[in-house]
Amino acid sequence: MMLGEDSNSATFWEKCGDEVLAHNIRGVIMMGAHWDARGTNRIDVAMKPNPNKSPIAYRVIGMLNEAGFDTRCNDTFDWIHDTFLDLIHTFPGGCPPTIIISMNARFDLHLHARVGSVVAKLREENYLVIGTGGAVHNLYRNHWVQMLRYTNNFAQPVPPDAAMLEFRQAAEDVLVRNCRKGRKKGALVNAVIRLMKHPYYWDAHGTDDHFMAACFVSGVVDGSDGGEDEECVLGAEDWELVNMSNSQFRIGKWVSAQA
Numbered sequence: 666m667m668l669g670e671d672s673n674s675a676t677f678w679e680k681c682g683d684e685v686l687a688h689n690i691r692g693v694i695m696m697g698a699h700w701d702a703r704g705t706n707r708i709d710v711a712m713k714p715n716p717n718k719s720p721i722a723y724r725v726i727g728m729l730n731e732a733g734f735d736t737r738c739n740d741t742f743d744w745i746h747d748t749f750l751d752l753i754h755t756f757p758g759g760c761p762p763t764i765i766i767s768m769n770a771r772f773d774l775h776l777h778a779r780v781g782s783v784v785a786k787l788r789e790e791n792y793l794v795i796g797t798g799g800a801v802h803n804l805y806r807n808h809w810v811q812m813l814r815y816t817n818n819f820a821q822p823v824p825p826d827a828a829m830l831e832f833r834q835a836a837e838d839v840l841v842r843n844c845r846k847g848r849k850k851g852a853l854v855n856a857v858i859r860l861m862k863h864p865y866y867w868d869a870h871g872t873d874d875h876f877m878a879a880c881f882v883s884g885v886v887d888g889s890d891g892g893e894d895e896e897c898v899l900g901a902e903d904w905e906l907v908n909m910s911n912s913q914f915r916i917g918k919w920v921s922a923q924a
Contacts, residue, residue, distance in 0.1 A: 672819070675754040677901035677913050682755035688919050691791045692721050692762040694784055696777075697747035698798045698875040701768040702739075708780060709739040709767040719762035721792065725784060732783045739767070747797050761793075766881075772873035774858045774880045781884025785892070788917075794885050796878030800836040800912040801829045803871040807906035818905045825908050832869035833910045835860060836879075837899055840914050844897035850887060857883040886916055 702709040708729055710722050722738065729736040744765060752760045766784070769776055781794075788794060806829070811820035824830075839860055843853040857879050860866060870876050886892045901913040 669750060669753070670819070672903045672911075673901040674903050674911050674913050678751060678755040679757060681900070681915065682757075684919065685793050686756070686761075689791065690761055690793050692719055692764070693752070693760070693793045693795060694721070694725065694764055694766065694787060695748050695751075695795045695797065696766045696768065696780070696878050696881045697745075698768075698802075698878055699745050699747045700742060700765070701770040701772075701874065702737075703770040704735060705771075706733065706735045706776070707769055708734050708736045709742065710736065711742045711744065711765040711767075712738040712740050713742060714740065719764050721762065721787070722764045725764060725766065725787075728783050729780065732779070734780070734783075742767075751795065751797055768874065768877045772877060774861060774877075777877045777880040778854045778858070778884035778887075781881040781886075782888030783884075785885045785888030786890075788885070788889055794882070796882035796885075798878035799870075799875040799909065801825075801833050801869040801908065801910035802875040803829075803869055803908065805871045806868065806908045808908065809906060812906060819903065821904060821907060823907060825904060825910070826868070828865040828868035829908045829910065832860075832863060832865040833912065835863055835865075837912065837914075840879075840897045840916075841899065844886065844895055844916055846894045846896070848893050850893045852887070852893075853883040854880070854887045882916065 710726050712722050726736045726738060748765055752763060766780065784794065806826065811817045839856040843856045886895055895917045897914055897916045899912060900915050903911045905911060
């Protein structure tokens with residue numbers, strides 16, 4: 666859900682947007698949770714003429730192909746709520762040049778982490794990397810009455826199920842504890858991938874699509890120079906439909922005029 670309402674998450678996004686604009690970012694690279702490309706090692710990059718194509722898209726395609734992916738431009742894909750709603754709140758005054766990288770339809774955790782590691786070097790050139798998914802996202806376990814009857818997706822007439830709370834806490838622990846000074850290189854990717862073996866993973870995720878962005882971001886962090894010293898903070902959180910957790914994590918910080 667999160668279809669444009671005011672929320673803690675939206676406020677946090679705008680705060681982050683103000684900060685990145687103050688540091689003159691050159692553009693945004695995103696992976697969402699609602700677009701996947703079919704085929705072995707297939708990754709698509711959205712390049713529809715409207716919004717205007719971003720020059721970095723061609724470079725990302727080249728970087729991924731050099732790394733062994735079957736990467737292609739896609740000039741028909743329409744951006745949907747998992748990406749443009751974040752951007753609307755983050756950059757209400759106008760969005761910087763942005764590209765969207767698809768998932769692969771086989772939902773291989775290691776593959777999506779490798780995609781992140783390939784584009785990681787663009788952070789050094791002042792590009793912001795975003796992954797949008799969900800810490801807990803299982804539509805089969807949500808409570809829909811308050812949404813359908815009262816259009817109130819944030820209503821919490823009862824607490825979230827124990828399994829949802831447990832996995833949400835595990836996700837926070839993995840991200841925060843494996844993003845700290847002195848950790849081993851690769852620790853974040855390994856920890857995020859291990860979450861799929863968590864006993865409540867399939868309770869928290871009815872399908873794999875909303876977990877791939879976490880793998881992508883972990884690859885970005887572990888693939889960045891100095892990434893082993895970056896810290897992660899939980900900046901905001903909203904629960905929807907009783908059992909769906911929208912947790913907003915930020916990894917890294919601005920240390921100079923260049924990210």
